[in-house]
């Protein structure tokens with residue numbers, strides 16, 4: 048596994064091929080107006096991110112600016128409750144409060160090498176928007192963030208943060224006014240400003256090379272888990288690796304170094320919203336079928352006529368009708384297993400982690416915690432949960448939920 | 456029908472072919488056949504019939520909104536083909552269907568092409584279907600059903616890809632006038648003119664129609680001096696927005712352009 052350049056499809060079957068396909072999923076289904084930009088990225092991304100100078104700058108920023116490595120914490124009370132060793136990979140402790148910044152640091156360094164002057168991004172929960180606004184402030188680049196009008200309301204603190212950081216937040220008012228619609232608007236902006244703009248996609252989605260590029264930037268998560276687990280347990284791998292999945296960037300980063308290690312069970316947690324069969328859900332892989340969304344072939348929620356279905360989740364970051372193509376491949380080839388947690392189950396998990404471990408997780412992250420009781424765990428099992436972000440941004444949602452539950 | 460009908464029409468138009476886009480099901484489902492008939496009567500040379508999509512990535516707000524209304528009206532592909540069949544009883548203007556690839560994929564690409572051909576459709580425009588995937592997986596199906604395809608090029612498209620589009624397009628080359636989504640207004644700039652010149656000097660074998668931002672007589676005339684004709688879309692949708700009489704609106708709109 049040491050030579051990551053040699054993409055040999057028979058050994059590395061969960062890495063993309065030359066055209067960005069993970070099995071039948073992936074590729075680049077984009078209008079011609081984006082071809083030059085996407086082709087440029089396809090051509091240069093690997094050589095740029097493997098350059099020693101790039102790697103050094105990336106590693107230094109992750110260490111000194113983001114605060115990496117993020118701790119791997121043995122949560123004792125959770126462990127007692129679930130009868131296994133539950134380790135939390137603390138991405139919530141990163142600068143800006145989530146895993147998203149691993150990717151934005153990488154992409155801003157890439158954008159500078161491509162001499163792009165203007166940065167755009169989409170955001171759901173606002174964590175990727177904040178992480179993009181942050182690196183743009185750091186590098187002095189102009190920043191425009193598209194965000195669904197519904198999400199602007201439910202993630203208000205992150206909107207305020209983006210503005211303080213100097214970014215312009217543009218509401219997306221089409222469709223269900225959430226992450227899918229923000230992504231549509233960002234892609235349209237990119238078409239209109241193709242020459243001077245780099246689009247920092249925030250998840251492991253989009254046309255090739257984005258899913259692989261974002262995954263590689265996020266793979267610092269599994270790289271650290273490896274040595275941290277070795278130190279703590281004497282083994283460099285867990286038995287279970289659990290992550291929530293919206294588009295799938297924190298999951299992809301947490302899985303990366305274990306994709307081809309069959310000793311590790313890969314577990315994804317999707318957002319069931321009000322329930323998988325309620326019609327108000329974002330359980331994409333369970334409800335989805337093969338098709339194209341935002342430039343890649345993957346699993347998505349759609350009608351028989353190929354119209355994309357508006358998803359629903361209380362959690363803005365998981366409220367997306369598609370899933371990254373690597374995950375679609377992992378799921379359909381049975382390498383990864385999916386569970387879905389409802390809004391209520393996720394809220395219970397927020398309350399539990401807050402009270403039991405003194406950590407308030409993001410609502411997205413809570414979906415990963417909420418499905419721990421579905422795993423068939425035994426006392427010796429080592430479980431790593433990717434704690435993708437912290438819950439500060441969700442306080443309003445939490446307070447409203449608790450007030451309603453207490454009958455106020 | 457098929458490939459030849461489009462090229463014959465363009466060549467008969469003597470460098471001023473007018474291709475008019477409208478979103479099927481907008482303003483109403485009933486208007487589909489009436490619009491096809493009116494456009495033929497009013498002197499359009501080709502029709503680009505948009506299949507409304509929930510997430511039209513290459514389209515501006517006008518076509519987005521018309522698509523949304525068309526879907527709310529209950530249009531789906533099955534109903535659309537019924538209305539095309541109805542219109543075909545009394546019209547012969549070549550119809551080119553424009554849609555996003557996911558729509559064909561879910562319908563079944565071969566089922567779709569077969570129905571399109573059986574209902575007298577002449578060709579397809581699928582902006583997010585990559586040329587190499589078309590060539591590898593679908594070209595033979597298009598040939599089997601005698602349907603043309605027209606690929607897009609933009610100011611950022613390399614000469615090599617323009618040649619590929621020329622080789623693979625059996626309808627026309629869709630010259631996107633600027634790097635943008637649909638619906639921009641404003642005059643055609645010098646930079647655009649030199650891009651049109653560059654394409655013209657490549658001596659491509661396919662006819663070329665310029666589209667995106669063509670919205671009035673002036674922009675149509677300018678586009679025609681650099682190509683075999685032009686495509687008007689959002690401007691026609693905007694005209695339909697306030698229409699009380701589809702046929703009248705169509706006739707007076709075409710008169711303002713051609």
Ligand SMILES: Cc1ncc(COP(=O)(O)O)c(C=O)c1O
Pocket residue numbers: 145146171172173174175249250251291292293294295296297298363364365409411412435436437
């Ligand atoms: C804290 C947190 N976790 C998870 C996600 C979901 O994204 P992904 O699936 O790309 O990790 C988000 C997205 O906004 C997030 O903010």
